Amino acid sequence: MNPVVAKAAESETGSGVALDVTPTSEPVLCLCGAAARVGGRTLWSGVDLEVQAGEFVAVLGPNGVGKSTLVKVLLGIVPAAEGEIRVLGRRPGEAGSRVGYLPQRRSFDPDLRIRGVDVVRMGLDGDRWGVPLPWARNRRAQQRRVDEVIELVGASAYAHRPIGQCSGGEQQRLLIAQALVRRPEVLLLDEPLDSLDLPNQSAVAALIGRICHEENVAVVMVAHDVNPILHHLDRVVYIAEGGAVCGPPSEVVNSETLTRLYRTPVEVLSTQDGRLVVVGQPEAPAVHTNRHAG
Ligand SMILES: Nc1ncnc2c1ncn2[C@@H]1O[C@H](COP(=O)(O)OP(=O)(O)OP(=O)(O)O)[C@@H](O)[C@H]1O
Numbered sequence: 001m002n003p004v005v006a007k008a009a010e011s012e013t014g015s016g017v018a019l020d021v022t023p024t025s026e027p028v029l030c031l032c033g034a035a036a037r038v039g040g041r042t043l044w045s046g047v048d049l050e051v052q053a054g055e056f057v058a059v060l061g062p063n064g065v066g067k068s069t070l071v072k073v074l075l076g077i078v079p080a081a082e083g084e085i086r087v088l089g090r091r092p093g094e095a096g097s098r099v100g101y102l103p104q105r106r107s108f109d110p111d112l113r114i115r116g117v118d119v120v121r122m123g124l125d126g127d128r129w130g131v132p133l134p135w136a137r138n139r140r141a142q143q144r145r146v147d148e149v150i151e152l153v154g155a156s157a158y159a160h161r162p163i164g165q166c167s168g169g170e171q172q173r174l175l176i177a178q179a180l181v182r183r184p185e186v187l188l189l190d191e192p193l194d195s196l197d198l199p200n201q202s203a204v205a206a207l208i209g210r211i212c213h214e215e216n217v218a219v220v221m222v223a224h225d226v227n228p229i230l231h232h233l234d235r236v237v238y239i240a241e242g243g244a245v246c247g248p249p250s251e252v253v254n255s256e257t258l259t260r261l262y263r264t265p266v267e268v269l270s271t272q273d274g275r276l277v278v279v280g281q282p283e284a285p286a287v288h289t290n291r292h293a294g
Pocket of ligand 1: 038039043061062063064065066067068069070
C-alpha cells in the first residue's frame with residue numbers, strides 16, 4: 001500500500017556484505033495511518049501515502065467519500081483524527097506559500113470586470129487585499145512573475161480580458177496560474193476538471209502533468225473521472241467506503257480493485273496504445289452543493 005521510499009542495495013565486498021544505501025529524497029507529503037472524522041463520522045482511516053517532488057497523484061472515489069477532506073487535512077483546515085501527517089517536513093498548515101491550492105471550482109459572474117491578470121496577481125498579494133507592495137523593484141519582479149506564470153499556463157492571449165468573459169477552460173488556466181504564482185513545491189487541486197468539456201479536460205490535465213513533471217511540483221488532484229488524467233499520473237489514491245488503496249495506476253485502476261472499492265461492477269479496459277479506460281465508474285452528480293467552502 002505504501003510506496004517504497006528507502007532503497008538499500010546489498011553489495012558483496014571481499015570481507016563480507018556491505019550495505020550500499022541509495023540516497024532518496026524526503027517525501028514532500030507523508031500520511032501515515034491517517035484518519036479523518038467530520039461531524040462525528042469517520043470518513044476514511046488507515047491511509048498511508050508518500051508523495052515525492054514532481055509526482056502527480058490523483059485522489060479518486062465516489063461522491064461524499066472524503067476526497068476534498070483529504071486535501072483539507074493536508075492544508076491543515078481539517079485536523080487529522082489519527083495518524084501522522086507531514087507536508088514539506090512540517091505539520092499541515094505550516095508550510096505557507098510552499099503549498100498552492102486550487103479550491104473546487106466556483107464560476108465567475110459574467111459581468112465581473114476584474115481581469116485574469118489581476119486574479120493571478122491576487123495569488124501574490126491577495127492576503128494584502130490586492131494592494132501591491134510599495135517598492136518599485138518588487139513590483140517589477142512581481143509583474144514579471146505574473147507574466148511568466150500566465151505564459152506557462154498558456155493564458156497570455158486572454159489574461160487582460162475581464163475574467164467573467166473568459167470561457168470555463170480559460171478561467172481554470174488562470175486559476176491554476178494563481179495557485180502557481182508563488183512557486184509552490186506542492187500543488188493541491190480540488191476537481192480542476194469539473195464542468196470543463198472533454199477537450200478542455202484533456203488540455204488542462206496535460207498542462208497540470210507538464211507543470212508537475214517539468215517544474216518538479218508535487219501535485220495532488222481530486223478527480224471524479226480518471227480517464228482524462230490517467231496517462232499523466234504517477235500514482236492514485238482510491239477512496240471508497242470499502243477503504244483506501246494507494247499505488248501506481250496499473251495496480252489500482254483495475255476491474256478487481258475498483259469493483260471491490262466501489263461495491264458495484266466496474267470494468268477497466270486497455271486500449272491499443274496502452275491507456276486504461278474505466279467503464280461503469282459511478283457518475284458525479286449533475287449539481288454540486290457548495291459545502292466545500294472554508
Ligand atoms: N464540516 C463538516 N461537517 C460535517 N460533515 C461534513 C463537513 N465537511 C464535509 N462533510 C461531509 O463529509 C463527507 C465528505 O465530504 P467531502 O467533500 O470530503 O467528499 P468528496 O469525496 O470530496 O465529495 P464530492 O465527490 O461530492 O465532491 C460528506 O458527506 C460531507 O457532507
